[in-house]
Amino acid sequence: xxxxxxxxxxxxxxxxxxxxxxxxxxxxxxxxxxxxxxxxxxxxxxxxxxxxxxxxxxxxxxxxxxxxxxxxxxxxxxxxxxxxxxxxxxxxxxxxxxxxxxxxxxxxxxxxxxxxxxxxxxxxxxxxxxxxxxxxxxxxxxxxxxxxxxxxxxxxxxxxxxxxxxxxxxxxxxxxxxxxxxxxxxxxxxxxxxxxxxxxxxxxxxxxxxxxxxxxxxxxxxxxxxxxxxxxxxxxxxxxxxxxxxxxxxxxxxxxxxxxxxxxxxxxxxxxxxxxxxxxxxxxxxxxxxxxxxxxxxxxxxxxxxxxxxxxxxxxxxxxxxxxxxxxxxxxxxxxxxxxxxxxxxxxxxxxxxxxxxxxxxxxxxxxxxxxxxxxxxxxxxxxxxxxxxxxxxxxxxxxxxxxxxxxxxxxxxxxxxxxxxxxxxxxxxxxxxxxxxxxxxxxxxxxxxxxxxxxxxxxxxxxxxxxxxxxxx
RNA sequence: CGGGGCGUGGCGCAGCCUGGCAGCGCGCCUGUUUUGGGUACAGGAGGUCGUGGGUUCGAAUCCCGCCGCCCCGACCA
Numbered sequence: 001x002x003x004x005x006x007x008x009x010x011x012x013x014x015x016x017x018x019x020x021x022x023x024x025x026x027x028x029x030x031x032x033x034x035x036x037x038x039x040x041x042x043x044x045x046x047x048x049x050x051x052x053x054x055x056x057x058x059x060x061x062x063x064x065x066x067x068x069x070x071x072x073x074x075x076x077x078x079x080x081x082x083x084x085x086x087x088x089x090x091x092x093x094x095x096x097x098x099x100x101x102x103x104x105x106x107x108x109x110x111x112x113x114x115x116x117x118x119x120x121x122x123x124x125x126x127x128x129x130x131x132x133x134x135x136x137x138x139x140x141x142x143x144x145x146x147x148x149x150x151x152x153x154x155x156x157x158x159x160x161x162x163x164x165x166x167x168x169x170x171x172x173x174x175x176x177x178x179x180x181x182x183x184x185x186x187x188x189x190x191x192x193x194x195x196x197x198x199x200x201x202x203x204x205x206x207x208x209x210x211x212x213x214x215x216x217x218x219x220x221x222x223x224x225x226x227x228x229x230x231x232x233x234x235x236x237x238x239x240x241x242x243x244x245x246x247x248x249x250x251x252x253x254x255x256x257x258x259x260x261x262x263x264x265x266x267x268x269x270x271x272x273x274x275x276x277x278x279x280x281x282x283x284x285x286x287x288x289x290x291x292x293x294x295x296x297x298x299x300x301x302x303x304x305x306x307x308x309x310x311x312x313x314x315x316x317x318x319x320x321x322x323x324x325x326x327x328x329x330x331x332x333x334x335x336x337x338x339x340x341x342x343x344x345x346x347x348x349x350x351x352x353x354x355x356x357x358x359x360x361x362x363x364x365x366x367x368x369x370x371x372x373x374x375x376x377x378x379x380x381x382x383x384x385x386x387x388x389x390x391x392x393x394x395x396x397x398x399x400x401x402x403x404x405x406x407x408x409x410x411x412x413x414x415x416x417x418x419x420x421x422x423x424x425x426x427x428x429x430x431x432x433x434x435x436x437x438x439x440x441x442x443x444x445x446x447x448x449x450x451x452x453x454x455x456x457x458x459x460x461x462x463x464x465x466x467x468x469x470x471x472x473x474x
Numbered sequence: 475c476g477g478g479g480c481g482u483g484g485c486g487c488a489g490c491c492u493g494g495c496a497g498c499g500c501g502c503c504u505g506u507u508u509u510g511g512g513u514a515c516a517g518g519a520g521g522u523c524g525u526g527g528g529u530u531c532g533a534a535u536c537c538c539g540c541c542g543c544c545c546c547g548a549c550c551a
Contacts, residue, residue, distance in 0.1 A: 047500065047512070048486050052544055072543065126475090127550080144551090178475065178549065185551095192551065244551090319551060353551045387510065419511035426511090437510065447510090 033407045035079075036380075038414045038424075039389075042079055045424050056251055057362035058183030060371050064428045066358070073180025073188030080428060081358065083379035085191065088357050089170050091222050091376060092193045099215035099274050101166040101195050106145050106152070108172055112138035114147040118330045127175045141174040146327045146349055149196040154333035160200045162335060163345060164208055168195030170354060182253070184359045185315070191355040198345040200337065202324070205346035209241060209322045210278040212350040216245050216318050217267035217285070219352065224374030225364060227317060228262050230290045241348075245318035246292065249363040252313030257296055259288035260308040292316075315360045322348040365452075371429025372452045381472045382409040382432035383425045389413050391438050397461060398436040401446060404465045408472065409434075426451065432468045 035041050044065040052069070053059040061067045066081030077085055093103060112130070115121035121128075121140075129141040142148070149167060157163065170193045180188050197208035213229065220227035225247045232244040246256055265284065272278060289300050292314065301309065325344040328334070334342035353360075365372045375381070382405055386398035395413075402411040410430070412421045425433050435447040440458070448464045449456045459467075 044484090046485060050485065051480085051487090054545075069543090173551085175550075179545095179547095181545085190551070194551095316551065351551060356551060385510095417512060418509070419513085422511045424512085435510080439510095 036402075036407060036410050038410060038412045041410065043410075043428070044078070045427055053183065055182050055185070055363070056366055057185060057359040060362050060366060060427070061183055061359065064371055067184060073177060073186070075184055075187060075189070080379045084358050084361075084373070084377055085355060087377045087379070088223065088361075089191070089193070089354050092219055092352055092354060093170065095215045095219040095222070096168050096193065096195060098218075099166075099211045101168045101197075101212075101215075103169060104152075104167050105169045106142075106148050106171060108142055108174070109139050110142045110145075110148055112140055114151055115140065117332075118147045118150075118327060120147070127177065129174050129176045142171075143173055143175045144349075144351075145169070145171075145194055146196065146347075147331060150327045150331040150333050150347070153196075153198055154328075154331065157198065157333070157335050157345070159336045160338055160343065164197065164199040164204050166195055166197040166208055166211070168193060168350070182359065184355045185253070185363075187355065190353060193352040193354055195350040197348045197350070198328075199347075200335075200343060200345065202346050205322055205324070205348055206241070207278070209320060209348050210282045211274050212320050212348070213243065213282050213285075214272050214274070214278050216320065216350075216352070217281075218272075220245060220247065220317065221267040223357070223361060223377050225317070225361065226263060227267075228256070228258055228290050228314070229285050230256065230258070230292055231286075231295055232292075232319060241322035243286075243320050244292065244316050245320075246290075246314035247317050247360055247364060248312045249315055249360065250313055251363045252315045254314055254316075255293040255296075256291065256312055256314035257293075257301055258290035258310050258312070259304055260310050261288050262290055263310065315356075315363060316353075317357050317360050318350075318352045320348065320350040322346075366429075369423070370427035373429040373431055375431050375471050375474065378429070378431050380408055380410050380430055381405065382434055382468050383412055383428070383430040384409055384434045385412045385418075385421050385425060385436065387418050387421070387435065387437040389415055391441070393441040394436055394438050397441045397444070397446065398434075401434050401436065401461050401465060404461075405468060409468075431471065432464075434464050434468075 046063045046065070049059045050062050053062050061081065064080060065078050066084065067075040067077055070076050097103070109131075112121055115124070124143070128143055131139050131141065133139055153165065153167065157165070170191065172189055173192050174189050177186065177188050180186055184190070195212060197205065197212070199205040199208055216229070217227065227245045227247045229243040230246055232242040246252075248256070262285065272281065289297075289304055291297060291300075324346055326347070328344040328347055334344055337343040361374065361377060362371050365374060373379070384398050384402040384405070386394055388394045398411060398413070402409055412425065414421065422433075429451060431451050433449040433451065435449060437447075440446055444460065445458050446461050446464050447456055448459050448467065
């Protein structure tokens with residue numbers, strides 16, 4: 001494979017700094033990122049909605065060219081979708097790291113033997129995709145990784161001094177759902193962040209749980225989502241302490257009930273010290289009533305003043321569990337305690353549905369014209385729309401604005417009608433549109449449109465660039 | 475897994491009941507036109523009608539099997 005600019009991570013992560021309009025040498029609009037010109041990009045949009053899509057996020061993901069279905073509940077991610085998926089994953093990663101978790105990467109394929117040891121191989125049922133390799137060994141495509149992480153961690157952890165630890169990975173999982181639906185919101189193959197904590201004591205495990213609890217609040221808030229922790233069933237993972245993180249969206253899959261106070265708190269207001277006692281934060285979020293319809297308690301609900309009751313639709317985007325020694329005992333994981341006697345570490349696991357979040361973000365951020373990406377997860381900060389390709393002044397100005405923003409912007413240099421370009425930009429949901437037409441170009445002005453809200457202003461190119469950069473770094 | 479529905483060009487659909495040259499809109503290509511919210515006109519390309527079998531002079535259409543996809547329910551990050 002030939003070397004390419006696109007293979008250089010350094011270039012992707014830190015675009016070269018230039019003056020606002022770039023240098024004269026950058027009059028060529030795409031010196032480094034030719035695939036970000038729409039005339040060359042693979043960003044297929046659809047005018048009509050494919051019949052299979054039911055909910056709004058699925059429809060928009062297909063129409064905006066984010067995904068393509070390959071089989072029921074299995075999707076290919078196209079360039080725009082892949083960029084969003086990576087943005088979401090990166091925010092998750094940063095907040096996990098900040099909370100003290102360490103990233104690893106476990107395989108998608110697991111030997112059945114691991115699951116036979118925990119007893120879950122027979123319990124898991126047909127949701128587990130079971131396969132055989134050429135030697136007829138029983139394997140499976142992992143639906144989760146408690147067994148594997150316990151095996152891996154246990155191979156090295158010998159002493160209580162090796163605790164606590166929290167390991168996570170972001171990996172594709174497979175659950176052979178009977179009925180996949182809602183696009184990536186409930187696919188069979190899905191990208192998930194799952195973290196696993198190991199502690200010497202239950203108190204330690206609860207601290208680890210709180211770290212993840214707080215990290216989750218921050219993670220979702222950074223994406224512009226209001227995620228509410230709600231008491232949850234522990235389900236097949238087992239254990240006795242668990243919260244679901246539910247984001248509120250009109251088109252959410254389940255009904256939720258909560259106290260209004262939970263909507264008023266900004267999870268990013270303070271930067272937590274993860275080594276300190278975090279109980280004041282978790283207590284704030286758990287002292288108010290919040291439940292999904294399955295766990296709804298009419299008596300508790302009625303005890304809330306009418307004005308403080310919020311009934312809404314929600315989507316589960318995260319789920320955290322403390323489950324004690326369930327797996328460490330089953331898998332035979334012990335470390336030497338302070339007194340030399342073997343101890344089963346106390347464990348928890350913490351999931352975030354990364355691919356599902358892309359759908360959930362759209363459910364929470366769209367209008368009749370398409371997606372409205374929050375700045376932190378938008379595939380590109382802006383689309384620079386050249387209204388008259390071929391006009392020298394327009395080409396030059398659009399190219400300069402684009403060059404100053406690349407690779408965090410697209411350049412719509414297609415020979416197409418203005419309406420088509422506007423419609424595509426709205427559909428794809430770029431937070432900003434920089435509209436460059438011949439009249440403005442002659443006057444050295446561009447029109448800056450904010451996708452959310454639709455405000456437009458005629459500004460100088462420098463101002464447009466500055467405002468877009470500012471919203472991006474906020 | 476129970477119930478229901480649908481597979482016809484890239485997308486959305488009609489045609490099937492009552493068998494007889496495979497159609498429409500959008501998109502795509504060429505030309506002209508238009509030029510700030512999916513413009514108009516003209517020309518054009520593109521389909522083993524999901525698949526296998528059967529009935530028939532003849533099957534997209536009727537019959538049987540299979541596959542795929544979607545919806546409701548149960549289930550679920």
